[in-house]
Amino acid sequence: MDLSDFIKDVYHDLPMLPKESPPWKIISNLEIMLEDLFPTLESKNYMVSDCVAVHETALVENGVTLKPNTIIGPRCTIKSGSYFRNGVYLVSDVVIGANCEIKQSIILKNSSAAHLNYIGNSLIGEDVNLEAGSILANHFNERVDKNIRVLLEGMIVETNMVKFGSLIGDHSRIGANSVLNPGTILHPRSIVPRLKHIDQIK
Template structure:
């Protein structure tokens, strides 16, 4: 069992169901955010499916699509594109030109600029340097189902869109690529230009 709380402190404040695998959280993220919408206070400005905390900063030309929650004191830079469902926690920064798709960005995390985060769960106090990517799809494979490697066991997810689970206090270097299904424990370091590919095509 992959317990997300082992990777991200107090993650199950986000959802009380601690039996969900990371890909199940991502696949049901819109429903989970719909529940959170019902719990939001008047500290949020809500327009349709978009909820932005009144202390958050949203720069020019940001595009929000589908259900989005932006938390307290967070920042979204110019020309970013958030394709919901997306949750951004407290004190986090989404830099200019970033694209975030169907993901959770937890607290005090910085996504620099020109990054792509797809179908991922990103923990607390993480830094993504410029141009780093959480890829979510195996374009190059005939069998596109994504598997994850956990405790030396390969687990089939029965899904075709899945990015990464990145544990608290990790550092991802510029132009690094996390392949679909990557799981990084707390305090991981990914070097600049490094490719993380935990499960090979022939496994």
């Protein structure tokens, strides 16, 4: 699987990613990858403390919680009440609205999430917009079989994961109060209408 088919500059912006590795494996190893990045950041205008790195040009409002293994890149903005955990990387120029929760995810440049979003175990491309209240679910709480499968080129692929959210291609638009099932794969310039439930494997 070539991630650059979904996110054009992914290997340029994230050179530490193993090529040909599927997104669910990348996300499952994200905390380890971020730990390896911290020693390289202090010389690049990041303030690093307790496994949290914030670029000097980023704005983090009062009331934001950043758990260990979080990297906030240049010119990012995070509004009050947001909560980051289990490894989060905002590459650059990302805007996160008030009271969002982001877990174990990468968000690439010029993307934004409005207030009250949940983004779980996901890889989000460049210039993606998530309207208020959209949910990127990462776990099948309601199923006995919790293994996540994805639909790729018309084929169902086993991820062998019980936690994986979405891969969202560049320039996509996710409508307010929509829900993306675990394992959702969206190509570049996808549009999800407001209030839509995306379930690619029935």
